[in-house]
Amino acid sequence: MPFFADLYRVSLPHVRLLTAAALLLLAVCALFDSRLEVREDITSLMPTEPADLAEQFALLREAPFTQGLNIAVGGEDPSRSARLLSDALRSPEIPRVLSGSGRPFNPQLLPKLCRSIPGLMDTEAQASLPGRLEEDAMRTALKHDHDLLLAPQGIALRGFLAIDPLGICAGVLKGIAPAARAPSVQPEEGQILSADGSHALVTAEPAFSMSDSDGASKVMDRVRSAVKTLPPGTETVVVGGHRHTEENAAIIKEDVRRILPVSMSLLALAFIIFIRTVKGLCVLLLPSAALLVAAAVTSVVFKGLSGIVLGFGSVVLGITADYAIHVYYALRNGQDAATDLQRISGPVLLGAGTTLAAFAAFLTSSIPSIVQMTVFAVSGLLAALVFALWLLPLRLGPGGGRSAASSPTRPMRLKRIPPALVWAALGIALAFLLHSVPVNGDIRTLSYVSTQTAKDETRMSELFGGLHEQGLYAAKGKSLEEALRANDRIWKELGRVARENGWNPAEMLTGPAQVLPALATQAERIVAWRKFWDAEARAALSRLDSLAAEAGFSAEAFAPFKEWIAAEPAPMTPELLASVGMETALMPVRLSGDAWLVYNLMRTDKAPPGLLQALNANGAVLISGSGFRTAMDKAVRADLLRFGGLSLLAILAMSFFALRSPLRMGVALLPAACGLACVLAVFRLTGMELNIFHAMSLPLVMSLSVDYGIFILAYLEGKLGKETRTGVLLSGITTLSGFGMLMPARHPALHCIGLTVSLGLVAALVAALVLLPLFAGPEQEADYA
Amino acid sequence: MKRADVLRLFTAALPSVVLLVACLLPASSARTADTLEALRVKAEKVLTLSADFVQETSIPMFAQPVRSHGRFVFKRPHSLRWEYTDPVHEGFVLNGDAGFRWDGDSGARKPFAAGSDPMAAVVVGQMIAWISFDLESISREYAVESLPGREIRLQMTPLRDDVKGVIKAVVITFTPEGPASLVEIKEAGGGGTVIRFGKTVVNGPRDGREFE
Incomplete structure (x- = not known):
């Protein structure tokens, strides 16, 4: 069906109108692009599946100090x-x-704090009250108070000792001291x-x-x-x-500043050597047009776009020049443009189809930036296809501005045995390599970190670290009270399990439950407090008066204590904590969107297994640095396997659908297999680990390489002329001039993409131009016709 | 449970520093500003200092004034021993940012570091300020004035509200020869503490064992 030939003929009289329409479209796209919000957010590289990993990451992002x-x-x-x-x-x-x-902490505020102590006394603290009222305990406490009042620091503690002669407040304050500050730091x-x-x-x-x-x-x-x-x-x-973002943005800009001129120079050089016509300039403009459309479509689909995706996608769209190059070479033979266009449209559509199919598989990824990149690349590729097969031929016209080139060659028969042997060897190699190349799922390796920043992070860890053996969990609620209630429930349960395993909960857990319980929890404790003193106050105060006089205290020395136990306790609130200079105790309490989160720390180096089970049973998850990295690694591997595998299947399916012959598929896909094997072999031999950018580049290598195979196959089968080889070579050179120049980039993402694609494409190009012609026999007829 | 440990977390050791400073500062009859500058110059020459003291604490919480005895030793740049010998046995030693404390009940020595103990941190910070006579730091915390009279007396009034809530004023009386003879700490809540120094030795030989 000569669709493209007919389209060409119908459109030819309206070339100016169509060109104007295309320019208008590009102008509208440019308008959208100008409003595109570009973000430098490494979180767009985080897998959103499994859900618990995404939840852990969300909790980590909201945690104090992060x-x-x-x-x-x-x-x-x-x-x-x-x-x-x-x-x-x-x-x-x-x-x-x-x-x-x-x-500074003001000791005068301690009496104010004491008013809220009853609400902070858990069952254990309340159980200690009778012991403090025994005669010997009282005598010891009063002796201590007396000595302390004589010491220099006693001057600042007169008020506190008057309200707390028996150490009731002090005992609770000692318990909550770790909760009132972050680990490995001291409030001063x-x-x-x-x-x-x-x-x-x-x-x-x-x-x-x-x-x-x-x-x-x-x-x-x-x-x-x-x-x-x-x-x-x-x-x-x-x-x-923010320091990372600034540093990464700066390094990407610096990379682009260094790379772009060299890349453009190489493109210009390739143009001068291979094309050398004014009309041929359209070939170079096509990727830019595709970029405008892709950015506009992506800006409509997504509110913002990752800078990494924009950079990667822009380079990907460099491959759209390939379509223009092949159309240009097909049309420049000066015969009938419509016929030439029809002839080239098959391989171009097949090449683009496999690339699009490979990219479409990326949509199954749970990594947002990969999905964004896919939308970007697919929309750009489709735009490029339309431009290359519709508008470009109209602008080039018959002959493409140059004299005639060669006609299609005679059909040749493909040899069966050599491709089968090469595939057998490649299959074994690929199976071994895919199994043995190490994968690194750590997204931290994907960002540029300067030496100074790395040193500063190490220094900060030395100064305020101490979290290496700690895990993090958060209680959640729609209101602060609800979150604090959940936190109290988990805290109580974990404390019980820790004690059952012979551990002191205070050594295992750090969190705000002790310093800021839920109001409901405090109300229960205050009731117990009142009940205790209603029964014990008379006898205890009488005993205190007697022993205080014996210890040398005046009759009015502890009047504040009597007032304290008679007064109605005040519940502890965030406002009260702040008013007594204990804001650091509030750092673990965060409002995230509509939800309140209450963070706690748990030691992970010695935690009994029951503690984790109790945590999970209460709907909370422990997040530790090593555990999170392991989960991340697993999730990234699973994601890579899924979208990488589907991408491969899509390429195979597309090839099979279009070529309908195992032999032809074997020939067309051989450059892709060689490219893939070359990349993996280099990684295996050098010990490099495959990260997400490397992995994203592998399907790209395959889809680009398949194009080479398809065009060379079309040439071997006599569908295209000898200039096809030049076209493939020029395609490879233009693509490598973009990707290859990314190799010396300092930003890891750009470097990884550049390295992987360049390695793969060089191998694929050699395979397409050198290896594939060896499979062609000299026969006069092809078995497909 | 040692309540003192808890309390120390929340207390300042300013009074002990004031007492120490009182002993370090030689007297002068010049105007306040000149006096302070002269004191700073003379304080720089003090390498070691030791004295016995008698402290009388008269506060509303005690039925009767309580008298206690003790001694202190200081050695530049950062060593201090402050101890009570009667009727209680307790004290602390600081060497730079670290040290230890003890009390008569247990006799056990407990190590501590300035960084992990706010009290020690305050002591060290104030020590450096006063021994080096850092006028900027002193004037940030106190208003210092010379009191009239035959004797040389300096009155320090806290500027910070939280300190004002504890200490009304500190009056230091200096001997004509140099070191202070008397320190009166007037407390905001009534009463106060008077410390008399004796057997003061300036730049005497020290082998450092007091700080071990």
Whole structure:
């Protein structure tokens, strides 16, 4: 069916109108593109399946100290430096800065805190009350109070000891001390200090998302200018997503600045050597047109686009030049453009079909950036196909601006044995290589990290680390009270299991349950507290009066204690915690969207198995660094296997549908198999690990290589002329001039794509141009006709 | 359970530093600013210092004033031993950012670090400020003035509200020869503490065993 020949003939009288329409379309696309929001967000590389992994990742993202920037400040007076830096950081770019309460802990606030202690006393603490009222215990406590009042620090503790002579508040405060601060840090002077006291921690929560590269740049500018306000010689260590984003955006820009001129020069050189006509310039313009359409379509489908996807997709669309090149060579023989177009349309459609089928399989990926990239690439490829088979021939016209080239060759018979032997060898090699090449699912390896940033992260870990043996879990609720209730329930259950296994819960768990229980929990405890004192107060106070006089105290010394146990306790609230300078205790409590999350830490190095089971039974999941990486690795592997396998099947199905002969399929797919084998062999021999970008590039290698095989097969079968070989060579050169130049890129993603595709394409190109012609026999007739 | 450990987490050791400073500061009859500068210069020459003291605590919580005895030893740059010998036996030693404390009940020594113990951190920070006579730091925390009279007396009034809630003022009386002889800590809640120093030795020989 001469569809494209007819289309050409029908459209030829309207070439100007069609060109104008195409330009208008491109202008509209450019308008959409100008509104495209480009993001630098590594989370778009996170698999969204399985659901529990996605949930773990969401919880990790919201966890304390993982949002925004963490800045360690040293110097002679870290607390003062932290205050100075906090003041300098606060700005429209960084509206929220956390560095503790900003004021030292005030012992005078302890009596205020005592009013809420009854609500914080769990069953164990309440069980200790009768023991504190025994005569010997009282005598010991009062002796201690007396000694403490004589010591220097006693001056600051007069009020507290008057309200808490028996150590009831102090006992509870001792229990909640770990919950009131982050692990491996110490609250001092209202600041969070490192374990050695040498650095204070400042957490900056910027107004811009860390996926916004422009915003990240503004935030980092603010950080740099704030750091300059510190005394000379003050050590500052800045870590966080915004720094990564700025660094990655900068390195990608630098890579593009270095690579693009070289790549364009190579393209121009290829154009000068192989084409050398004014009309031929259309060939070079086609990928740009496809890029405009792809970006516009993607911006409509997705609200924002990952910068990585945009970069990768743009390079992918470089392959669309191949269609234009083959059309150009087919038309330049100067015979009948419509016939020539019809002749080339088959291989072009088949090549594009296999590429599209390979990409369509990517849609099954659970990795958002791969899905985005697929939409980008597919829409670009379809646009390129329309341009190449409809508008480009109209602009080129008969002869393509040059003198005649060769006519189609005589049909040749394909040899059967050699391809079968090569496939047998390749099959064994591929099976071995696919099984033995190591896979690395760690997304952290996909970002560029400068030496200085890596050093700073190590330094920060040294100063404020200590989380390596800790896992994280979060209780959730629609309201703060609901989340705190869930947290109390889990905490209680975990404590029970820990005790049953002979562990002290305080050594296993750290969290806000002790310092900020749910109001309902506190109400229950306050009832128990009242009940206890209603029964015991009279006798206990009489005993206290007697023993206090014996110890040298005045009659009114402990009047505040009597008032305290008679008064109605005040529930502990976030506001109250903040008012007594314990804001750090609130850091684990976060509002994420519509849900409240209450984070807790659990030791994972010695945790009894029952603890994890109890956690899971209560609907919470333990997230540890190593566990998360293992789950990530597994999920990425599964995803790669799924979309990689489907992509391969799609290529095979498309080839079978179009070629309908195992022998012809064997020949057409051989360059793809050689390309794949070459990439895997290099990885196997060098010990490199296959990451997600390498893996994304493998189907690309196959779909590009299949094109080479299809065109050479068409040439061997006499459908296309000898210039087909030049066309394939030029296609390879133009593609390699794009991908090959990515190899020296410093950004891991660009480097990985460049390396994988270049290795595969070189091997495929050699196979197509050198190996495939060896399979052709000199017979006069082809068995397909 | 040692409640003192808990309490120390939330307390400042400023008073002990004030007492130490009082002993470190030689007197001057010049105006306050000149006096402070002269004190800073003279304090720089103090390498070691030791003294016995008698402390009298008169506060509303006690039925009667309580008298206690003790001694302290200081050695530049960062070593301090502060101890009570009667009627209680307790104290602490600081060497730079780390040290240990003990009390008479258990006799056990407990190590601590400035970074992990706010009290120690405050002591070290204040020590550095006062021994080096960091006027910027001192003037940030206190208003210092010379009191009239034949004796040389400095009154330090806290500037911070939280400290004001505990200490009304500290008055230090200096001997004409140099070190302080008397420190009065007037408490905001009424009463106060008076410490008399004796047997003061400036730049005496120290072998460092007091700090081990």
